[in-house]
Amino acid sequence: MGEPLRIGVVGAGAISGAYLDTLERLDGIRLTAVTDLDPARAGALAARVPGGGVAVVGSVADLVVRDDVDAVLNLTVPAVHAEVALAALGAGKHVYGEKPLATTRAAADGLLAAAAAAGLRLGCAPDTVLGTGLQTARAAVDGGLIGTPVAATAFMTTPGHERWHPDPEFYYRPGGGPLLDMGPYYLSALVHLLGPVVEVTGAASRPRAEREIGSGPRAGERFGVAVDTHVTGVLRHAGGALTTLVMSFDIQAARLPSIEVHGTAGSLSVPDPNHFDGLVELHPAGGEWTALPVSAGCPGAGRGIGLADLAEALAEDRPHRASAELARHVLDVMLTLLDAAREGRSLGVSSDCVRPEPVRL
Known part of the structure; x- marks a missing residue:
């Protein structure tokens, strides 16, 4: 697959630990940055990554423009799923997020349109x-x-x-x-x-x-x-x-x-x-x-295997399975x-x- 897909995490709540348990076992994925409304939670998640090197970032806006982030893992609450995903797509990042994709049809359609226009991958749980x-x-x-x-x-x-x-x-x-x-x-x-x-x-x-x-x-x-x-x-x-x-x-x-x-x-x-x-x-x-x-x-x-499939699909130029279209x-x-x-x-x-x-x- 070449270089690992570098992941920035938005949201360090309860489900983030389950994702980390999976992602740290995968060669094709590397966590590089994390942000959360509670900086202490972000720091705790970063500290769990073996070998360290994960940046704790102050805001979503700062995270999505980082050069060491290829894709954003969106683990926020449902009300802001679309907002965070749209910011990441606008910054040229692939996105994989927790379900639901959005809370309205219009917001979901906007995400699909933005991903297609930018040539970016958009995936969504459940995997x-x-x-x-x-x-x-x-x-x-x-x-x-x-x-x-x-x-x-x-x-x-x-x-x-x-x-x-x-x-x-x-x-x-x-x-x-x-x-x-x-x-x-x-x-x-x-x-x-x-x-x-x-x-x-x-x-x-x-x-x-x-x-x-x-x-x-x-x-x-x-x-x-x-x-x-x-x-x-x-x-x-x-x-x-x-x-x-x-x-x-x-x-x-x-x-x-x-x-x-x-x-x-x-x-x-x-x-x-x-x-x-x-x-x-x-x-x-x-x-x-x-x-x-x-x-x-x-x-x-475990949770995150859909993101791994997205990374593999990018390398193989095929559709990823936990797709935004399904979501x-x-x-x-x-x-x-x-x-x-x-x-x-x-x-x-x-x-x-x-x-x-x-x-x-």
Whole structure:
């Protein structure tokens, strides 16, 4: 691959450590700079890098113009994802960011247009879909093990992130909620498995006006809820399969599978798409549930493998898999689902995307 892709990190919050754990294992990636609203957090992240040499930078504006930064890893809160990404693209840097790509369709479209005009790469999490769990499941679907897919279910149920996150307010503000926060994992997986979504029907609710922080120095503080916290919908995929989706911060406990895909010749149990691996089980027609051997995906992957794929794609002059086009479609599906819930009717999804290339084992 030649010289490593030099990375500047914007945002040194909780998720940054998981990225660092992956990036420090990759020869094609080198962290060179970091900035955060809290300089102490930025310094702590820089100090974790073996060998040192990571600059702690005072602002986003200063970081994106550095000569030792080829790409920006955008780990900010959702409300400023688009703003930070646009600044980096404007400075001539490739961008890989946390999900969602943006909080509005217009902002997402602006990012895609800016990246295309500048000839730069724009990628977006989740990259969990590149792990062995989802890719083994995709290989089973593509290989015809369940026949023609006809239906799927996808469930993400939790009492809410305020139980464990010390500063959880952003999960309950525009750009957050169970659908925009966790939905990208499930919808990205469903696009890999079944293709893009063409129509949605939905319903949503907000049972509680306030939440209470459950951990950290602010435990016991209450804050307001500005988004729907229980969302359910039916998605029609381009191939005809129907997915039933439930995303909730209002369910105390449930015994529901993360994702199941059902076809004319069998059913498939898919592991939690918030993780990179997990057991994939097949139930052929007339048979029994059987675990499938790992057959595809990146073993031992962690958060940041999508950025590594982007760096490799640059060197090989091919499309990267955790693409902005996929993230834009997923955002459109989520926003259209919320629109359908508000309007009480089915709505078509105006965007489209190409299924990313599968990952060989």
